[in-house]
Amino acid sequence: MKRLALLSTLLLLAGCGLKPASAFVPAVEPGSIRPIPSFEDATFRVTSKEFTEQLILGKIAVLALTAAGAxxxxxxxxxxxxxxxxxVTGGENDLAWEYTGTGWINYLGQEDPLPDPKQQFEAVRKMDLEKNRIVWLAPYSPGNNTYTMTVTRQTKQKYGLNTLSDMAKVPVAARTFCVEPEFSSRNDGLRGMLxxxxxPYGTAVPPGNIFQMSAGVVYNTTAEGKCTFGEAYETDARIQSLDLQVLADDKKFFPNxxxxVTVREPVLRAHPEIAGIFAKIAPKLTTTVLRDLNSKVDVEGRDPVFVARDWMREQGLIR
Known part of the structure; x- marks a missing residue:
């Protein structure tokens, strides 16, 4: 088994977690991911963003390709x-996990997300290939790191809240929101949701009912009952650790x-077996699984690479 070239930086700076990313990647052996002969002389460069979930996904990709013999x-x-x-688009890296909504809105400049996750995936896949020669590998993961609104268990029970439509059950005076400044101003954020x-904002939700703060503060403030509703990301571990309750987006407002996995087309053309490797992994990454993996880093303090390795071992992907 070839050894990895370890070029990770050592510090997470922001995002959904603030844990250090280890530059060490442990040795692994094949499981259901089997060695691929053509990978013997192949080198793949894997990247990720700096927040917890991206680090875990990035390490999963590193370990999977390593187990396959690259x-x-x-x-x-x-x-x-x-x-x-x-x-990736510039050719410095070959492969990265991305999010369909991020690709569609942030990278491809589309304003209106598609509510059906399959249609959204197929649309971003088609456009990114045509415009940038970037391939989105199917299948996509069922996990959805989208925006959501959370409440405490006590608030949920008090007002009978299960969906975002149920927000209307809460009296105006108690209809308070803790949100990030960006969420408050985005088209796919607070005002569009309301x-x-x-x-709607301004009438059913008075301006004085909106409290803007950093993401890290939002979760704790909501859990302490200082706001009735708190912005969150569905796969964030703090939902689980603070026992916050997610309200279902029953009108499908938020993007998926x-x-x-996104790959440069020339790389995939040279090594089409890459698609089969991640087809074994992507379907297993549900919202619940991602939230649990994030929790192991952000709540338990474990290193993302060991969280990735142990989960892959549990799934029989590697040994």
């Missing part, structure tokens, strides 16, 4: 979506952010 350069832990993306669910 040389892997670990370039995970890049600050910012744009930087990571440009490293309009869609029939409780399903993870999928």
């Amino acid at each position: 040389e892997v350069e670990d370039h995970t832990n890049v600050q910012g979506s744009i930087t990571s993306r440009r490293s 309009k869609t669910y029939g409780i 952010y399903n993870p999928a």
